[in-house]
Amino acid sequence: MIQAGALAIEGRALLVEGPPGCGKSSLALALIARGAGLIGDDAVTLTVEGARGHERLIASPPPHIAGLCEVDGVGIAQMPTAPPAPVALILSLGGPPGERLPQVPIPTRTISGIAVPVLAFDPGTIAPAERALWALHMHGLFSSNP
Numbered sequence: 001m002i003q004a005g006a007l008a009i010e011g012r013a014l015l016v017e018g019p020p021g022c023g024k025s026s027l028a029l030a031l032i033a034r035g036a037g038l039i040g041d042d043a044v045t046l047t048v049e050g051a052r053g054h055e056r057l058i059a060s061p062p063p064h065i066a067g068l069c070e071v072d073g074v075g076i077a078q079m080p081t082a083p084p085a086p087v088a089l090i091l092s093l094g095g096p097p098g099e100r101l102p103q104v105p106i107p108t109r110t111i112s113g114i115a116v117p118v119l120a121f122d123p124g125t126i127a128p129a130e131r132a133l134w135a136l137h138m139h140g141l142f143s144s145n146p
Contacts, residue, residue, distance in 0.1 A: 002046055002111075004090070006039035006059040007031050008082035013039055013059035014136050015090040015116075022094030023123045025070045030129035032069075037082025041069040046087070048112050057114045060084040087111075088140035091121040091132060098122065106139050117141065 004017035005024045009031070016024045025041055032038060038061075045060040061067070067081040090109060098120030108115040117139050121132065 001062060002044050004044055005041050006044040008037035008039055008085045009136055011085060012088035012140060013085040015087055017090060018093030024093060027123045027128055027132060031132060034129050038069055038079055039082050055114055056086040057111055058084050059087050087116055089136050090116055090118040092118055093121055095120055
């Protein structure tokens with residue numbers, strides 16, 4: 001289990017991590033409004049699947065909070081839960097600001113033996129969902145069937 005949000009976008013999972021109040025749930029809501037599916041809002045179960053040499057890190061909803069999403073100033077909303085998906089990218093919110101034009105390839109973090117790209121991300125007020133989708137498109141791992 002990891003403390004982060006996860007969204008299913010075109011068959012891949014985008015993890016959104018950061019301290020409380022940094023905008024994780026607001027970014028998740030903006031992405032859901034654009035067609036993403038909620039895997040988990042504040043916690044995600046991660047497992048490794050696949051044949052040796054073709055392992056993938058899979059994000060699944062944790063059973064005790066599946067389908068629940070915090071809506072700031074409103075309450076806890078119940079919404080459909082997306083199916084598990086392979087983790088493609090981690091957006092790290094609330095830390096030191098990322099580079100305006102990050103060097104490619106971006107840094108990775110190894111989780112359960114699998115390297116996952118990590119991008120420092122400030123959701124800001126200008127097109128946060130669209131920028132997050134571009135980050136996934138440009139820097140995320142592609143899904144593959146082992």
